[in-house]
Amino acid sequence: MPVINTPQEFNVDDLYVDLQWLSGHPIYLKCEGFNFAGSIKLKAAAEMLATAERAGRLRPGARLVESSSGNMGIAISLIAAARGYRFTCVTDSRCTAAARRLMRALGTEVHVVTEPDPVEGLLGARLAEVRRLRDGPEGHIWLNQYANEGNWLAHFQTTGPEMLKSFPGLDVVFLGAGTTGTLMGCARYLRQAKPSVKVVAIDSVGSVTFGTPASPRSIPGLGAGVRPQILDEDFVDEVVHIAEPETVRTCRRLSARGFVFGGSTGTVVAGAVAWLKANDPDRTATAVAVSPDLGDRYLDTIYSDEWATETYGIDLAASPATRRSAS
Incomplete structure (x- = not known):
């Protein structure tokens, strides 16, 4: 029975959701939102x-x-x-x-x-x-999370080793890029512990992190208007950019199965699905995507039909992605 004195002492580090139903590819979603802060x-x-x-x-x-x-x-x-x-x-x-x-x-x-x-x-x-x-x-x-080495060191010490312990045969990992702390920590650890693992960064369209043009973004979390100082692209194999309407659709598809995740998670999952469809035709890769957050703080935005329609000018409520498939 865990007994703690401070909130940071508790975190669920070995919970994964099998998302093969989402795209036909085996994707294991590492859930990092089960702690007192609700996020990684x-x-x-x-x-x-x-x-x-x-x-x-x-x-x-x-x-x-x-x-x-x-x-x-x-x-x-x-x-x-x-x-x-x-x-x-x-x-x-x-x-x-x-x-x-x-x-x-x-x-x-x-x-x-x-x-x-x-x-x-x-x-x-x-x-x-x-x-x-x-x-x-x-x-x-x-503290300056954008330049603080403790930001990535935390994941070098925890998140990276946790994934490899759970999936020793890991082939590819999908990591969101915000401050790039999670990305850099996991990528540095995997480069050292298992260099064959492909590291795919997932960013938002409109973010300047990887040199793409800036444009307005409405979902907090991933993406940046200023390149994070701790980013070292030498540790990143590929980058996938996801437009925010696809983030919302992915979150809705997950919630239709009872999994209510946050915007960063929707972006990471959308990027993982897109990359695997393009690069894993045999559906044999062992893939892990890291879910940074849960969705309870996004009920008035991502999960609001009115907000989605007003923000993106499309009727996401009518999208097939919001309805559970019979399969």
Whole structure:
């Protein structure tokens, strides 16, 4: 019987969903949302904070600041509440109302940026606000998940080894690219432990992470308006970009089977299905996709017919992807 003292001590690390029904290809979805933060970001938040504590950067009552589209902000909020730190999360208008409410319930001060930087978009504007707070009189401490090695080290130590332990014959892994912490940690571990594994990064259309043009995005999580500093493309074999309407359709297909996942998961699964259809005609590859989050915080967006129609100009409610197949 597990007994814990702090929320970051608990995480389900060996739960997989068999998604062969989705595309005919064997895909095992590693579910990372079963912890008190509801997402994979708890691993990175715990490592970054622990590293800062060991280095003596954090004292009792320290004030933290971080930029987040939601999940990292929630993860830091949990740990900050447990450790007695004050925390300011700088987010933007794409952050779901549920995520903002949860952070505030944990005692976090939430700053919402609404005007994008003319070059670097909403993320650039968020980072400018973070720097202002860091350099201000209150002396906020910025963990900087975009450059902090603890972000990827957490997954080098946990997520990567967990996948290979569960699937020793792993052929290909699909990892979402947001801050690229999960991507870099798993890719670095697999390059060392089993170099034959193909690492496929899944990004959103409109993200600049891998050098593609910027365009507006409405779903928080994956994608970036500023290239993350911790990204090293030498560890990535291929990149698949997924348009947001396909993310929504995939989430709806999963929910039609009773699996309510978040937008990042829908993007990763859509990318995995597309890649396997193009590259695994014999359907023999052992494939794992990492699910970063659950879907309860997206009920007013991805799972809202009105929001989907207003945002993308198409009637996703009428899409066959929202209805369960008889097969």
